[in-house]
Amino acid sequence: MPDADSLARYNAKRDFAKTAEPAGKVAKTGGNRFLVQKHDATRLHWDFRLEVDGVLKSWAVTRGPSLDPDEKRLAVRTEDHPLSYADFEGTIPKGEYGGGTVMLWDTGSWEPVPGKSAKDLEKGHLHFVLHGERMNGEWLLIRLKPRGKEKAENWLLRKINDAYAGATDELVETGLTSVTTGRTMQEIAEGAKPKRVQGRKRPALNRHPREGGDPLANRSAAGAETPPSMDSRLRGNDKGEIGARSRKDSKAPAFQSPQLATLVDTVPTGNQWLHEIKYDGYRALIATGSGGPKIYTRSGLDWTEKFPGIAEAAATLPPGALIDGEIVAMQDGKPDFSTLQEAISAGGEGLLCFAFDLLAETGEDLTALPQIERKERLRALLDGADDRIRFSEHIIGQGEKLFESMCREGFEGVVSKRADVTYRGTRSKAWLKIKCTHRQEFVILGWTASTARGRGFKSLLLGLNGPDGLVYAGKVGTGFNTETLLSMRERLDKLAADKPAAKVPRPEARGAHWVKPELVAEIAFAEFTAEKVVRHASFLGLREDKPADAVVAEEPADLPEATPSTIKISSRDRVIFPESKLTKGDLADYYAAVAPIALPWLAERPISLVRCPQGRAKQCFFQKHDAGSFGEQVHHVDIREKDGSTQPYLYVSDVDGMLACVQMGSIEFHGWGSRVADVEKPDRLVFDLDPDEGLDFEVVKKAAEHLKEQLAEIGLTSWPMLSGGKGVHVVVPLVPQAEWPAAKSFCERFARALAQAEPERFTANLKKANRVGRIFIDYLRNQRGATAVLPYVARARANAPVATPVTWTELRGIDSAHAFTIKDAATLLERAASRALRGWGTADQTLPDL
Missing domain, CATH: 3.30.470.30 (DNA ligase/mRNA capping enzyme)
Structure with missing residues (x-):
């Protein structure tokens, strides 16, 4: 039994006649639960708790857990909590200890790594493994030496570099819903009913917390004055059905032959x-x-x-x-x-x-x-x-x-x-x-007996299918354990045959027992000899997913020749960006280089092109319809217009399509928010923050953070993108379920609610006169037929800037919306493959039902 005094401090801090928190009672030991509660008290933090000796050992992690092994998060030791606290989610009344909203943010089990134990906490160092909904893999807790007269016991929480490592703020920026009730912090504060959470790990739909001073933020403590939440403001300005969050059921797809x-x-x-x-x-x-x-x-x-x-x-x-x-x-x-x-x-x-x-x-x-x-x-x-x-x-x-x-x-x-x-x-x-080593499948032709007692066989005789049937390919006598030898022998005896299925050299055939050629073995080996038999072979296991008649010698093929684009770029030396002397050839080379990271956003999407045949400083124009001049690499999809007519809209599928557009003088690619497969259902929303002339980029960044926070309040995760111009795009990915009228209604109500709450900061009015000293929230990108610049697209602006995906953490340290140019192709490729941008712009989420 744990010491009852371990919960004395917990009980002394709380008046259980006023708070719904459970009273501290001693519980049985032996469990290994862990949990994290997101706690919006005087300062937002995450309470990390490990079950040890019948109580929850607790730390307040001020910035939340980080998946980045290089990021050490301060974790302040707090009082032990009772095990019953592991299920607490709700509000602590204002004026009480810890007053504010509490969300059950993560839960699961934990154990020390082999050779360690929970007693290591007393030594100030715990190395452990988590199995949670959000936090997984190896972690470290390290106690810091006290400084001066510090009363708090300060620790560091750090992720170990393993398969679960990730971006710095990936967890706190994408995990803002309860793992048990599916509610946001705002919904918990308002006492909303729990949402049904599926029997899978809940997708991380939300992200980074606010950082104080937010006039729209609900402080959530009972009895506090709370401005209307974003979802209530949207409901109060309702203009139509937003769409359900559930998906249509689908039957299982049929099997397809694998690549x-x-x-x-x-x-x-x-x-x-x-x-x-x-x-x-x-x-x-x-x-x-x-x-x-x-x-x-x-x-x-x-x-x-x-x-x-x-x-x-x-x-x-x-x-x-x-x-x-x-x-x-x-x-x-x-x-x-x-x-x-x-x-x-x-x-x-x-x-x-x-x-x-x-x-x-x-x-x-x-x-x-x-x-x-x-x-x-x-x-x-x-x-x-x-x-x-x-x-x-x-x-x-x-x-x-x-x-x-x-x-x-x-x-x-x-x-x-x-x-x-x-x-x-x-x-x-x-x-x-x-x-790294030679290995492939072989057909088992037979086996040789072992002189060792209790050993099922000495070696297996192997074959491969050739043009004229099975041919002998050597033998294998290592890689077996006793159990394998005995179980294999039983299967071989059931397949006994009178003669070999292939011609076997006389020395190898002497004393052999033959089997029907039905079993397939996976073999590792050093090489094939000149006689086409294996050397230094080792048995790895039987393969029951491949028929014997499909097993052939696997000879290395020549590498495919580099397949240069079929698009020839003429006038490569024509200067397109006079300020930096960058040419049409430079632009084509940029798009060819970044095609692997640009195509996920650009391919199979109706596009409008910004064409500047004589360079960006000369006449430029938009083109969205296919006039038949781009060639077969640029496709079109017929889309019905408002007047009932049908027009051919441009789209591309590969790098050749991109380069064909460049050859025709295109610089920019702007895309619909939907794909050609279903143009009526958007798979992303874009809020373009367009600042008035003279507004500093720092103002735009803070505005983008504010939008992120308001979207999180209603359960939507978002990502920032440098526009390559003056502003920032806040991108909200969607499962393509709601149709354009619902998407437009949501985005307009969202933008107008922000502008109404802070009219000195935002406007949702398109007129230039209304933008003086303010940021225009361009929600009009989110309607049928509207477009927005796509990730990694060059802009027809001075020095060839690029629209660039960034993280919210990165955005805080970036000085302008045109921080990257087409000269940075190698850097952009490296960034796209980095841990920090993992999963940028993707989320399994739909419009909230408001």
Whole structure:
């Protein structure tokens, strides 16, 4: 039993006749719960709590937990709390200790890393692992030495660099809803009813907290004067239905043949390639639907029952998805095929699936989209998902470094994929695999007996399919344990045959026992000899997802030749940006370089072009319709106009389309907020903050932060983008569900509510006369047919600035909206692959039902 006095301080600070907090009572020991409560008291903070000895050891983390291993967050030790506090969410009355709103922000379990224990807290150093809805992986708590007469016990909370590491403020900027009730802080303060939270990790829909002085902020303590919340102001100015937050149900998509990679010897170079870890496991396609998930092998076998844990995790994902990935078992921090075999034999629990492609979403076929865009949509789908299905991260360019690192750390190798290709469902050189060691499948032809007692066999005889049937390919006698030898022998005996299925050299055939060629083994080996037999072979496991007649020698192919664009850029030396002497060729080279990171936002979206054939300082004009002059690389989609006519709107699908527009004098690409697949349903909103002449950029940044906070109040996460001009765009991604009238109504009411609350700061009026000294919140971007500049697009302005995605943390330190130019292509590519921008502009969210 814990010491009852450990809760004396907790009880002494509270009047339980006034607060709904639970009284401090001693509980039984032995649990390992952890939780985090977001607490809007005198100062907003996050209360981090670990169950130890029957109480909750507690720290107040002033800026919230950070996923960045280089970021150390101050954690002030507070009084122990009772275990019953782990379920508390609500308001503490004004004037009481800790008065304010409390949200249950995260919950789960914890344990010390091996060799450590909770007693290490007494030493001032705890290394532990969290399994939460938001916080996961390894963390450290370190006690600081006291300074002077400090009464508070100060600690540091830090993330260890592992698979769960991320951006500095990723958690606090995207996690503003309760993991148990789905409510925002504002809704908790107002006593709103809990929302239904699905049986999956709730997507992180909100973000960074306000930082004081906000006239619209609800201080949330009972009895305090609270200005009307954003959602109440929107309701009070209602102009129509916003749309439900639930999605349409979808049946599970049918199996599709998976895309296969071609074996090569070296990693391809160039920014058109993205590179992933090659996982050592079973390829699987996961289909989700109302009838429950299905897990298919690469050949289409239904293996759902073999992977119950993965199926359970997939059941929490939205229906209508078809996910491509690799199911693995981890051993010593790496995927291990032998461990996978053992896990499947033991019931299929404890496995992970690394998902690397998305073929369908809510029933929509995505195979025609570029590879990089499919991955970004997959990332959004898996945001907050059950941890047994994980997003497979990638890098763009620098594949050689990844390959060297993977080989050094004992991984199988890497897979390299063209960033702009569609999903073809066959083997091609658009997907390449580069292995650290030789390994492939072989057909088992027979076995030789062992002289050792109790050993099932000495070695296996191997074969491969050739043009004229099976041919002998060597033998393997290592890599087996006793259990494998015995279980394999049972299977071999059931397949006994009178003669070999292939011609085997006489010395090898002497004393051999033959089997029907039905079993397939995965073998690692040093090389093939001149006689085409393996040397130094080691058995890894049986492959039951591949038929024996499909097993052939896997010879490395030549790397595909670099595929230069079919678009020839004429007049490359024509100066387009006279201030910096940048040319049409420079602009084309920029777009070719950044295509992998620009296409997820630009491809398959109706666009308007800013064309400046003689340069940005000469006559420029918008073009949105296809006049047939761009060539076959630039497509069109027929869209109905208000007058009932149909017009061909431009769109592109790949880098050739982008460059064809540049060849025709285009500098800027502005996109609709919807895709050509369904132009009536936006997948993002954009609030363009356009400052009056003379307003400092610092004013714009603070305004953007304010919009972010108000959007968070109603449950919407957002990201900032430097416009490349004067202002900042606040981007709100959406699941394409609500139609344009609802989106426009929401955005207009939101902008007008802000302008009404702070008329000296904002205006929602388009007239220039109304902007004097103020910032125009341009909500008109969010209506059918309107466009906004797209990420990574160059602007027709002095020195060729670029519209650039940034994080909220970064924005605070940036001096202008045109901080990056087309000269910074390499920097932009590096930034896009960084931890800080992971998941920028993606979220599984819909318009709030207001």
